Amino acid sequence: MEPGSRPSGRRKRTFIEEARRAQIVSAAIRTVAEAGYANASLARIAQHAGISKGVISYHFSGKDELMDRVVEQIYSTIADFVLPRVAEAPDERAALRTHILAVADYMRSNREQLLALAGIFNGVQTPVGAPRYRMAVSEPVYRAIEERLRAGQERGVLRDFDVRVMAVSLQSAIDGMFAYWVTHPDHDLDAHAAELAELIDRSARPDSADSAGST
Amino acid sequence: MEPGSRPSGRRKRTFIEEARRAQIVSAAIRTVAEAGYANASLARIAQHAGISKGVISYHFSGKDELMDRVVEQIYSTIADFVLPRVAEAPDERAALRTHILAVADYMRSNREQLLALAGIFNGVQTPVGAPRYRMAVSEPVYRAIEERLRAGQERGVLRDFDVRVMAVSLQSAIDGMFAYWVTHPDHDLDAHAAELAELIDRSARPDSADSAGST
Amino acid sequence: MEPGSRPSGRRKRTFIEEARRAQIVSAAIRTVAEAGYANASLARIAQHAGISKGVISYHFSGKDELMDRVVEQIYSTIADFVLPRVAEAPDERAALRTHILAVADYMRSNREQLLALAGIFNGVQTPVGAPRYRMAVSEPVYRAIEERLRAGQERGVLRDFDVRVMAVSLQSAIDGMFAYWVTHPDHDLDAHAAELAELIDRSARPDSADSAGST
Amino acid sequence: MEPGSRPSGRRKRTFIEEARRAQIVSAAIRTVAEAGYANASLARIAQHAGISKGVISYHFSGKDELMDRVVEQIYSTIADFVLPRVAEAPDERAALRTHILAVADYMRSNREQLLALAGIFNGVQTPVGAPRYRMAVSEPVYRAIEERLRAGQERGVLRDFDVRVMAVSLQSAIDGMFAYWVTHPDHDLDAHAAELAELIDRSARPDSADSAGST
DNA sequence: GATGAATGAGCCTTCATTCAT
DNA sequence: CATGAATGAAGGCTCATTCAT
Numbered sequence: 001m002e003p004g005s006r007p008s009g010r011r012k013r014t015f016i017e018e019a020r021r022a023q024i025v026s027a028a029i030r031t032v033a034e035a036g037y038a039n040a041s042l043a044r045i046a047q048h049a050g051i052s053k054g055v056i057s058y059h060f061s062g063k064d065e066l067m068d069r070v071v072e073q074i075y076s077t078i079a080d081f082v083l084p085r086v087a088e089a090p091d092e093r094a095a096l097r098t099h100i101l102a103v104a105d106y107m108r109s110n111r112e113q114l115l116a117l118a119g120i121f122n123g124v125q126t127p128v129g130a131p132r133y134r135m136a137v138s139e140p141v142y143r144a145i146e147e148r149l150r151a152g153q154e155r156g157v158l159r160d161f162d163v164r165v166m167a168v169s170l171q172s173a174i175d176g177m178f179a180y181w182v183t184h185p186d187h188d189l190d191a192h193a194a195e196l197a198e199l200i201d202r203s204a205r206p207d208s209a210d211s212a213g214s215t
Numbered sequence: 216m217e218p219g220s221r222p223s224g225r226r227k228r229t230f231i232e233e234a235r236r237a238q239i240v241s242a243a244i245r246t247v248a249e250a251g252y253a254n255a256s257l258a259r260i261a262q263h264a265g266i267s268k269g270v271i272s273y274h275f276s277g278k279d280e281l282m283d284r285v286v287e288q289i290y291s292t293i294a295d296f297v298l299p300r301v302a303e304a305p306d307e308r309a310a311l312r313t314h315i316l317a318v319a320d321y322m323r324s325n326r327e328q329l330l331a332l333a334g335i336f337n338g339v340q341t342p343v344g345a346p347r348y349r350m351a352v353s354e355p356v357y358r359a360i361e362e363r364l365r366a367g368q369e370r371g372v373l374r375d376f377d378v379r380v381m382a383v384s385l386q387s388a389i390d391g392m393f394a395y396w397v398t399h400p401d402h403d404l405d406a407h408a409a410e411l412a413e414l415i416d417r418s419a420r421p422d423s424a425d426s427a428g429s430t
Numbered sequence: 431m432e433p434g435s436r437p438s439g440r441r442k443r444t445f446i447e448e449a450r451r452a453q454i455v456s457a458a459i460r461t462v463a464e465a466g467y468a469n470a471s472l473a474r475i476a477q478h479a480g481i482s483k484g485v486i487s488y489h490f491s492g493k494d495e496l497m498d499r500v501v502e503q504i505y506s507t508i509a510d511f512v513l514p515r516v517a518e519a520p521d522e523r524a525a526l527r528t529h530i531l532a533v534a535d536y537m538r539s540n541r542e543q544l545l546a547l548a549g550i551f552n553g554v555q556t557p558v559g560a561p562r563y564r565m566a567v568s569e570p571v572y573r574a575i576e577e578r579l580r581a582g583q584e585r586g587v588l589r590d591f592d593v594r595v596m597a598v599s600l601q602s603a604i605d606g607m608f609a610y611w612v613t614h615p616d617h618d619l620d621a622h623a624a625e626l627a628e629l630i631d632r633s634a635r636p637d638s639a640d641s642a643g644s645t
Numbered sequence: 646m647e648p649g650s651r652p653s654g655r656r657k658r659t660f661i662e663e664a665r666r667a668q669i670v671s672a673a674i675r676t677v678a679e680a681g682y683a684n685a686s687l688a689r690i691a692q693h694a695g696i697s698k699g700v701i702s703y704h705f706s707g708k709d710e711l712m713d714r715v716v717e718q719i720y721s722t723i724a725d726f727v728l729p730r731v732a733e734a735p736d737e738r739a740a741l742r743t744h745i746l747a748v749a750d751y752m753r754s755n756r757e758q759l760l761a762l763a764g765i766f767n768g769v770q771t772p773v774g775a776p777r778y779r780m781a782v783s784e785p786v787y788r789a790i791e792e793r794l795r796a797g798q799e800r801g802v803l804r805d806f807d808v809r810v811m812a813v814s815l816q817s818a819i820d821g822m823f824a825y826w827v828t829h830p831d832h833d834l835d836a837h838a839a840e841l842a843e844l845i846d847r848s849a850r851p852d853s854a855d856s857a858g859s860t
Numbered sequence: 861g862a863t864g865a866a867t868g869a870g871c872c873t874t875c876a877t878t879c880a881t
Numbered sequence: 882c883a884t885g886a887a888t889g890a891a892g893g894c895t896c897a898t899t900c901a902t
Contacts, residue, residue, distance in 0.1 A: 016882085038253060041875060052884050057877065165392075165410040172391020173384040180383045195380040203414035229864075256892060267867050272894060274865090446861085468683055471896060482863050487898060489861095595822075595840040602821020603814040610813050625810040633844035659885075686871060697888050702873060704886090 021059050021069070024049055028070050033115035040119070067120050071137055074113045081106045092152025096170070096204060097197040099145075103174055104193035107181075114178050142167045149204075159206040170200060236274050236284070239264055243285050248330035255334070282335050286352055289328045296321045307367025311419060312412040314360075315389060319408035322393055329393050357382045364419075374421040385415060451489050451499070454479055458500050463545035470549070497550050501567055504543045511536045522582025526634060527627040529575075530604060534623035537608055544608050572597045579634075589636040600630060666704050666714070669694055673715050678760035685764070712765050716782055719758045726751045737797025741849060742842040744790075745819060749838035752823055759823050787812045794849075804851040815845060 027049035032040045042063060046053040060066040085102040089095035107114050145167040152158035173196055181187050228236075242264035247255040257278060261268040275281040300317040304310035322329050360382040367373035388411055396402050457479035462470045472493060476483040490496040515532040519525035537544050575597040582588035603626055611617050658666075672694035677685040687708060691698040705711040730747040734740035752759050790812040797803035818841055826832050 020882090042877085043875075053876090054878090054884055054886095055882085058883070063876065161414065162406075162410045165407050166414065168391050168395045168407075169388040169411055169414055172387045172394070175391070176383050176387020177380075179387070191377075192380050192383075195377045196384055199376065199381065199384055199418040203418040231865080235865080257894085258892080268893090269867055269869095269895085270865080273867095278893065444861095450861090472898085473896075483897090484863055484865095484899090485861085488863095493897065591844065592836075592840045595837050596844065598821050598825045598837075599818040599841055599844055602817045602824070605821070606813050606817020607810075609817070621807075622810050622813075625807045626814055629806065629811065629814055629848040633848040661886080665886085687873090688871080698872090699874090699888055699890095700886080703888095708872065 017059065020055065024051075024056055024059060024066065025069050025073050028066055029074070029112055029116040032070070032119040033112040037119035070116060071120055074117055075137060075141075077110075077113070078103065078106060086148075091157045092148050092155065093157040093201065093205060095148055095152075096158075096200055100170075100174060100197045100200065101190075101193050104177070104189055107178055108189050111182070115182060118179065118182070138171065141171065145170065152204075156206065158204050161204065166204065173200070232274065235270065239266075239271055239274060239281065240284050240288055243281055244289070244327055244331040247285070247334040248327040252334035285331060286335055289332055290352060290356075292325075292328070293318065293321060301363075306372045307363050307370065308372040308416065308420060310363055310367075311385070311415055315385075315412045315415065316405075316408050318389055319392070319404055322396075323404050326397065330397060333390075333394065333397075353386070356386065360385065367419075371421065373419050376419065381419065388415070447489065450485065454481075454486055454489060454496065455499050455503050458496055459504070459542055459546040462500070462549040463542040467549035500546060501550055504547055505567060505571075507540075507543070508533065508536060516578075521587045522578050522585065523587040523631065523635060525578055525582075526588075526600070526630055530600075530627045530630065531620075531623050533604055534607070534619055537611075538619050541612070545612060548609065548612070568601065571601065575600065582634075586636065588634050591634065596634065603630070662704065665700065669696075669701055669704060669711065670714050670718055673711055674719070674757055674761040677715070677764040678757040682764035715761060716765055719762055720782060720786075722755075722758070723748070723751060731793075736802045737793050737800065738802040738846065738850060740793055740797075741815070741845055745815075745842045745845065746835075746838050748819055749822065749834055752826075753834050756827065760827060763820075763824065763827075783816070786816065790815065797849075801851065803849050806849065811849065818845070 024045070028040065028045050031045045031048045035044060042056050043053050045066075046056055049055075056066065060069070082099065082102045086095050086098050089098045142164065146163040149158060149161075149163045149166055153160055153163075177189070177192050177196060181189050181192070239260070243255065243260050246260045246263045250259060257271050258268050260281075261271055264270075271281065275284070297314065297317045301310050301313050304313045357379065361378040364373060364376075364378045364381055368375055368378075392404070392407050392411055396404050396407070454475070458470065458475050461475045461478045465474060472486050473483050475496075476486055479485075486496065490499070512529065512532045516525050516529050519528045572594065576593040579588060579591075579593045579596055583590055583593075607619070607622050607626060611619050611622070669690070673685065673690050676690045676693045680689060687701050688698050690711075691701055694700075701711065705714070727744065727747045731740050731744050734743045787809065791808040794803060794806075794808045794811055798805055798808075822834070822837050822841055826834050826837070
């Protein structure tokens with residue numbers, strides 16, 4: 001019975017098997033980042049990993065599953081970096097600023113993951129046009145952000161905007177910042193992040209507030 | 216002598232040829248929207264247009280040129296709709312709001328163009344990962360927005376933010392709005408647009424201002 | 431009724447039609463010479479001639495007929511140059527030498543025709559592998575040469591070799607000379623021709639003869 | 646990791662892979678011989694070999710490499726047959742005769758190789774018209790022949806002709822003999838070869854010599 | 861007579877996937 | 882567990898040819 005063939009059966013994986021999967025996922029990230037999703041054939045990924053093409057098929061049910069794991073892995077790595085920092089912010093308004101700066105901070109040294117994500121997001125589309133990855137993966141992120149926003153609103157440090165719109169706009173602006181950075185490698189990412197944080201803060205703070213409290 | 220073989224010579228096109236090109240571009244938009252860039256093969260596009268595959272090669276030098284024309288066409292159509300409305304706004308601060316609402320207004324009835332654009336933007340990538348379309352095509356848009364922003368700053372209706380960051384963030388938030396709408400067809404696009412306009416206005420207006428002047 | 435559709439009906443051609451055919455044949459020669467037979471598409475030939483693709487199909491029944499006419503035309507032009515010179519040779523032994531030198535003389539200033547011929551000869555093959563052009567076109571040439579050789583044998587100025595083998599070898603050595611010249615443009619064609627003439631003379635002259643009589 | 650993708654690294658090949666490559670090369674020879682280079686598509690070659698089209702792409706980097714290997718293989722097979730016989734000849738003058746007879750002897754039972762070579766030589770052309778195969782492949786052959794000729798001249802068994810012209814003419818006459826034979830299957834190849842050997846001997850022997858010494 | 865337009869077959873290649881070893 | 886080998890579909894593209902205008 002092949003490992004990849006079980007959608008939910010979740011068999012225990014051997015250590016060596018996990019290692020191989022991690023190695024392949026990592027090679028996939030590098031490959032998509034370098035060559036784009038369209039050119040990231042299993043052959044090229046295997047070559048990057050220094051293994052044979054068949055191995056990938058053995059460990060993953062197909063290209064789709066591999067890409068799912070890639071996205072999963074990147075997201076969880078980002079979360080591991082960002083969440084602890086955000087948790088330390090004094091309040092939800094400050095957390096917004098921290099969130100933006102931390103993500104930028106992380107991505108500055110992990111461009112490959114950025115490129116891979118972007119490549120996969122738009123490269124893999126279901127026929128009906130609904131990008132399956134973006135949705136499946138973004139929803140939990142939106143939820144988490146919204147929860148924080150709502151808490152801030154209740155506590156009075158954030159004004160009463162639509163949390164979903166804010167979450168979507170925030171995430172989009174961050175993505176846009178990265179996209180711009182990718183095409184303009186000399187762009188000052190940290191300065192951009194700081195400026196964006198200011199924009200978001202102004203759009204989210206209560207009417208009476210000025211910007212004093214959040215730096 | 217095939218039409219597509221002229222690299223730059225810009226030969227005069229017959230009426231019927233223009234019609235065919237338009238028909239093919241339109242079919243390409245529909246196809247990319249429905250199936251994603253990766254699956255938008257010339258065969259499928261031809262099928263959508265009800266013509267033979269060779270016709271496309273006859274009228275366009277290749278898939279790349281076709282996609283260039285698609286992007287070009289969509290952008291100019293959007294501009295034709297949005298720019299006149301923006302020009303009527305009383306000042307640059309109001310223009311920001313108008314811009315967002317107008318684009319949303321247009322896109323509400325032109326979802327396909329949206330999907331096609333998104334598909335092409337990330338589907339066509341140069342090996343180094345720099346999406347060639349997005350950059351080439353976004354730059355003029357950024358420039359136009361920036362000019363307006365700077366004018367507003369000089370006139371004092373907008374505060375002194377970094378115009379490039381604002382332009383990128385604005386455009387991203389709009390794109391994000393559409394992306395969300397695409398995956399959530401029941402989402403209230405106009406309400407989202409109004410809310411986004413408010414966010415942007417708050418982040419762009421001078422410190423002393425309140426939201427009174429722009430509604 | 432289209433001109434090209436008559437295999438043997440030989441309708442009278444208008445002057446303008448003949449001009450077009452000549453123009454197309456000439457463009458075909460240039461194209462095959464430059465790009466090789468495989469790359470000499472009707473489109474490219476039409477482009478060379480500055481006319482539309484359809485014109486060729488109108489005047490010739492197909493690519494095959496066009497190529498037939500090309501070969502025909504080149505052969506007859508060569509014959510027009512070579513035969514008068516050969517006819518002036520004092521005897522058949524001298525004629526051999528003259529033949530070689532005259533052909534070389536002609537080809538030196540008509541490389542394109544050479545290249546075109548070579549391209550067509552091997553480019554167009556019938557499925558059974560018997561190059562149809564070479565045979566159909568070479569036979570009369572062999573016949574003419576053989577006739578002269580036989581006359582020389584009867585008159586005693588040539589020894590008693592197999593005339594067909596001599597004709598084939600002579601023609602091949604000439605072709606080989608040109609082929610070599612084509613790939614080595616700096617090669618001294620005239621010197622080669624003179625040397626080859628000596629080789630042939632030695633192999634064809636009667637046993638008792640020395641080379642004195644033929645220079 | 647596909648075998649064909651290694652540009653020069655010369656990886657060790659498995660036995661089974663070599664077998665497949667040989668099988669494909671052999672099928673290619675048969676196909677080109679039967680249908681001509683232009684019609685020898687990978688599809689037809691695969692069909693001849695009884696395998697799927699993809700297999701060829703798997704084992705060879707492309708059609709070009711396959712054809713290179715075909716030429717290589719044929720040449721080395723011919724050399725393996727001819728060279729030992731030539732080496733046994735008493736002197737260089739006799740070697741010339743042996744060379745012609747041996748090649749004819751070999752080709753008599755390997756017509757397909759002949760046809761394939763001819764097809765490839767002129768089928769594959771660089772745009773500038775310089776047949777890449779013929780030159781690259783013929784030069785070493787010319788060199789080898791010339792060396793022998795020069796040795797014969799120094800030893801006094803051959804007269805003092807231009808060795809390059811002789812090599813080209815000899816090779817051409819042999820090729821012409823085969824070409825004729827191909828189009829005239831009933832032609833007596835051995836008789837032709839004997840007659841050609843006589844022609845060459847006469848053109849190459851020293852002035853004083855008669856044909857006595859070489860029969 | 862000539863053209864632009866359209867066709868559809870065929871080309872070489874790449875690819876995800878399967879399978880025997 | 883891993884590999885090399887094979888498959889067959891699909892991709893973009895070129896081409897000779899046909900035909901209405």
